[in-house]
Amino acid sequence: MTATTATAYKTRFGSLKHFEKGHVEPIDDDVRHYAFSNCFEIASISKPYEKVVFGQNQIYVLETLRAEGTSPWYTCAHDEFALVMDGDVEVHLVQLDAAQTVADKEKNGAVLVKGEPKGKKMGWMKLSRGHQGLLPKNTAYQFRSAGEPGVIVLQSCKGDLSIEKWADICQSH
Numbered sequence: 001m002t003a004t005t006a007t008a009y010k011t012r013f014g015s016l017k018h019f020e021k022g023h024v025e026p027i028d029d030d031v032r033h034y035a036f037s038n039c040f041e042i043a044s045i046s047k048p049y050e051k052v053v054f055g056q057n058q059i060y061v062l063e064t065l066r067a068e069g070t071s072p073w074y075t076c077a078h079d080e081f082a083l084v085m086d087g088d089v090e091v092h093l094v095q096l097d098a099a100q101t102v103a104d105k106e107k108n109g110a111v112l113v114k115g116e117p118k119g120k121k122m123g124w125m126k127l128s129r130g131h132q133g134l135l136p137k138n139t140a141y142q143f144r145s146a147g148e149p150g151v152i153v154l155q156s157c158k159g160d161l162s163i164e165k166w167a168d169i170c171q172s173h
Contacts, residue, residue: 013129014040015086016066016151023171035170039064039085042169043151049143051110051154051161054169059108061158067150071143073113077102080110080135080156082143084127087150091133093122094140101138109159113140 014020019040037054039062046052048068055062065071067089075096082091094117102111117140125133135141143152156162 014038016040016043016149019044021171035166037169037171039151039153042165043086043149045168048149050163051156052163052165052169053158056158059157061109061156061162063154063156063162065143065152065154067143067145067152069145073117073140073142074110074161075100075102075113075117075140076110076135076137076156076159077105077107078137078157080154081132082127082135083132083153083155084129085151085153086129087145087148089127089150089152090124090144090146091127091135092124092142092144093136094118095120095122096138096140100140107159108157110156110161111159112161 019038021038021041022036024034024036039054042052042054042064043066046064046066049065049071051063051065053061054064067087096113096117096119100113100118119140122139127133
């Protein structure tokens with residue numbers, strides 16, 4: 001007869017109000033080789049729509065944004081993806097006229113749109129926890145969150161607006 005061990009796992013979803021930092025559990029390695037960060041913790045100490053990098057692979061980054069109120073208008077020379085982790089967020093889109101697009105097609109990361117976006121309104125998306133929206137290249141986008149602050153994870157490339165706070169956000173021991 002063999003002994004059966006039953007391990008009960010319970011999935012818990014984090015939120016801006018309820019999160020645990022978690023930690024790295026090395027098996028045959030040294031924890032000093034890794035860093036760990038938490039998008040909810042980062043958002044809890046960030047300014048609204050501050051683009052804080054919390055994951056990076058070469059030029060590609062994951063950024064955490066605290067969705068609170070209305071963001072500035074952003075645009076980008078490449079597509080980006082916004083994943084809402086907490087709260088409800090509207091994403092408004094405008095297909096920019098050529099004069100407001102990013103001139104350098106190789107420019108990485110989002111930039112602020114100078115002035116109000118000019119071009120054809122494309123509509124808006126309402127995103128809630130778990131919803132992902134495409135932010136097409138050379139399109140102005142603005143986040144709007146009317147209720148409680150939320151959390152957005154943005155998949156992008158590291159750019160001028162990307163903020164790195166590794167010493168403040170990562171557990172490394």
